[in-house]
Amino acid sequence: MSSVTSEHSGIVQGSPDFRDAGLVFPSDFTFGSATASYQVEGAAAEDGRLPSIWDTFSHTPGRVWNGDTGDVACDHYHRWESDLDLMQSLGLHAYRFSIAWPRIVPTGRLSDGVNQAGIDFYSRLVDGLLERGIRPVATLYHWDLPQTLEDAGGWPVRTTVDAFADYAGVVGAALGDRIHTWTTLNEPWCSAYLGYGQGGHAPGRHEPAAALAAVHHLNLAHGKALQALRATSTGSPEYSVTLNFHVLRGEGDGAAEAMRRIDALANRAFTSPMLRGVYDEDLLADTSSVTDWSFVHDGDLATINQPIDVLGVNYYSTATVRLWDGVSPKQMNDGHKAAAGGTAWPGSDRVVEFVQQPGPYTDMGWNIAPEGLLDLLRSLSAQFPHQPLMITENGAAFADEVAPDGSVRDPLRVDYLRRHLTAAHRAIEEGVDLRGYFVWSLLDNFEWGYGYAKRFGIVRVDFDTLERMPKASAHWFRRLAQTGVLPA
Ligand code: IFM
DSSP states (O other): OTTOSHHHHHHGGGSTTOOOOSOBOOTTOEEEEEOOHHHHOOOTTSTTOOOBHHHHHHTSTTSSGGGOOSSSTTOHHHHHHHHHHHHHHTTOSEEEEEOOHHHHSTTSOGGGOOOHHHHHHHHHHHHHHHHTTOEEEEEEESSOOBHHHHHTTOTTSTHHHHHHHHHHHHHHHHHTTTOSEEEEEEOHHIIIIIIIIIOSSTTOOOOHHHHHHHHHHHHHHHHHHHHHHHHHOOSOOEEEEEEEOOEEEEOSTTHHHHHHHHHIIIIIHHHIIIIISOOOHHHHHHTTTTOOOTTOOTTHHHHHOOOOSEEEEEOOOEEEEEEOOSSSOOOBOSSSOOOTTOOSSTTTTTTEEEEOOOSOBOTTSOBOOHHHHHHHHHHHHHHSTTOOEEEEEEOOOOOOEEOTTSOEEOHHHHHHHHHHHHHHHHHHHTTOOEEEEEEEOSBOOOOGGGTTSSOOOSEEEOTTTOOEEEBHHHHHHHHHHHHSBOOO
16 A cells, blocks of 8 residues: 555546546446444443443543444444344445344353344345345444453453354354345454554553554454354355555654554554565564464465455545654554554554544544545556455544425535445446445444444434434435436
């Protein structure tokens, strides 16, 4: 990714605003929407579910905005049928959801038992999707690690990997006859670096060496889960993983070095083992003062390097880096609210700074840069020419305008989606093997450290009444999904 900067952004100057309409997507292109278990389900203590690290974190004062928790969230656990009807009314081809590990294996340890009520919930959900003609795309881990496993060390310890493989075998056997796409992990970058290094995400630890051990164990968990899913799924699902790529711009004399370092930590720490079966030498060198990587055992890289059918790509904005002079106040505009004392960049935290980027911005303060998505798709296609790609998340938080009749206008979100879909279409025209696009998110939901303050949904949720109201963007997306033509 370090090469993805100025020379590529030059290519997009022919259409700087990315505001095309009328573009026609391939007839088999998938249009879907995405959510995640802790962000929408609620019912946190029901039917045998035990706490995850996000229950503990959100109930710890000062961790989440306004003291918000996922106890109720969108109450999707009870409203799943009407939510599926809503998806059907929006013409969605596929629904990307995640399975809550602590609903299936509540303590994370198979020896403590599997929770049939949890399996039944997802089984009903999958059947309900199929009855409505919507393809189920299931993620095994979107950040809700059973608290019992964190108490035993969490992702920095190797036993968590085996527990994850056991859980994967259970869901593979229960649902693998009907799932369309299995995704092992969502954004392991966040789980490892924000959870164990920077501390803004659960479990909120500030341990740089533990963050790098977590990187490796998440990679290994991905490989072992693929093996377990393949061994137990009796249908013919596709297999994938979803990564949140950092699309980097550089500033100053040391721009290339700053980009190389962050690319190694953020992108290649996952793509190189998963898709090439190696950890890159520069990553090991950059982090050598933090860890000796002795947690990588013989055979691990071969286990991680399993074939996948599709690579999930999450993209929201770009990041601009430069070498820090060590004297000026350090800038850390990396898009993530840090807990004091933590770093998401082990080995490079005293070397690289993240500078403020030009706007416009979403409500998250993230810059809007559709050309970054095009750069990313081009770059991945060049690096991994035989790997089909799927945009598994893209979207934006904006404040809604609610009219007196209850209808919701969100023109900024429509504009954001149109520009990014234009970039996606451009990539397809250039020959990138892009199979689909999932908007984040179906519903306004629990936005992690920001609680319910940030609204990403194409459907508004009134968090007092839990009523759903499709926004203008949902109607716009319906036209796209139904026709395959980018609406004005
Ligand atoms: O809400 C998150 C999601 O859980 C993971 N990807 C980014 C989204 C927006 O921050």
